[in-house]
Amino acid sequence: MVWSELVTNHEATIRLSFFIGILCVMGLWELLAPARKPVIAKATRWFNNLGLVVLDTILLRFLFPAAAVGLAVIAQEQNAGLLNNVELPLIATTLIAIVLLDLVIYLQHVMFHALPILWRLHQVHHADLDYDVTTGTRFHPIEIVISMFVKAGAIFLIGPPVVAVILFEIVLNACAMFNHGNVRLPLWLDKIIRVILVTPDMHRVHHSTIINEANSNFGFSLSIWDKLFGTYRAQPKLGHDDMEIGVSYAKDPKQVTWISGLLTMPFRSNKGNYDLSHRKVEKSVSNKTNTESRATS
Numbered sequence: 001m002v003w004s005e006l007v008t009n010h011e012a013t014i015r016l017s018f019f020i021g022i023l024c025v026m027g028l029w030e031l032l033a034p035a036r037k038p039v040i041a042k043a044t045r046w047f048n049n050l051g052l053v054v055l056d057t058i059l060l061r062f063l064f065p066a067a068a069v070g071l072a073v074i075a076q077e078q079n080a081g082l083l084n085n086v087e088l089p090l091i092a093t094t095l096i097a098i099v100l101l102d103l104v105i106y107l108q109h110v111m112f113h114a115l116p117i118l119w120r121l122h123q124v125h126h127a128d129l130d131y132d133v134t135t136g137t138r139f140h141p142i143e144i145v146i147s148m149f150v151k152a153g154a155i156f157l158i159g160p161p162v163v164a165v166i167l168f169e170i171v172l173n174a175c176a177m178f179n180h181g182n183v184r185l186p187l188w189l190d191k192i193i194r195v196i197l198v199t200p201d202m203h204r205v206h207h208s209t210i211i212n213e214a215n216s217n218f219g220f221s222l223s224i225w226d227k228l229f230g231t232y233r234a235q236p237k238l239g240h241d242d243m244e245i246g247v248s249y250a251k252d253p254k255q256v257t258w259i260s261g262l263l264t265m266p267f268r269s270n271k272g273n274y275d276l277s278h279r280k281v282e283k284s285v286s287n288k289t290n291t292e293s294r295a296t297s
């Protein structure tokens, strides 16, 4: 297959071109028609958010030189995984693999919210006081490394064609940069795109300081998972202009904007009450209150 060979042989160039191309398009769109007025100077945020991306990329290349693509090659050579053991046209296995890998990313995102230790890392993505294309690339290096292990496990279970892994990385990156854009689509267009893909208005809800809103809309590319698993929330309660972006317990611009603050954030004592552990405490407190009120009545 010519198209698959072309993509595989020029993986790094294609991925970097898409990253820079989408960054430029979204950056220009945000400059010309921003959906919300930024709270922090754009240059400072971009310098730090993109600095973190560079750090993440260097770390990944150092720890996993073969990257996800290399793992897909090994899985194929060893006939490991579901799709390496079925007879289907390449186009079909590629599509199935992309959809399944997207499901894995959705489930991984839910876990990063649910488990307290993982939320410590993932809060770095949420603590951004503004929401734009660079927020979509802002992740703590340890979250990036854990994601790589999850992806590796998924590749050996699914057995995707090599080209599917490359296309998936491009699609995921492109979608994340698009749906973190500080832009607004006309409502009718948002509605059509949202049937399949996550739009900026849909994912912005996920960056609300309101806990229930932050714990919804976990999808990065396909919007179907949130609708299927009951985590979908159409719009923020306060509307897109008035909703507050970030996490309620970390609002100091210095601590949530500069790389030094972002790298140390998971190790600070306060991780807020967004994860599952706190919801358990709240439940037991309310149960206790109920018992006490029953006892006194």
Ligand SMILES: [Zn+2]
Pocket: 109, 113, 122, 125, 126, 206
């Ligand atoms: Zn999240």
Ligand SMILES: [Zn+2]
Pocket: 125, 135, 136, 180, 203, 206, 207
């Ligand atoms: Zn996000």
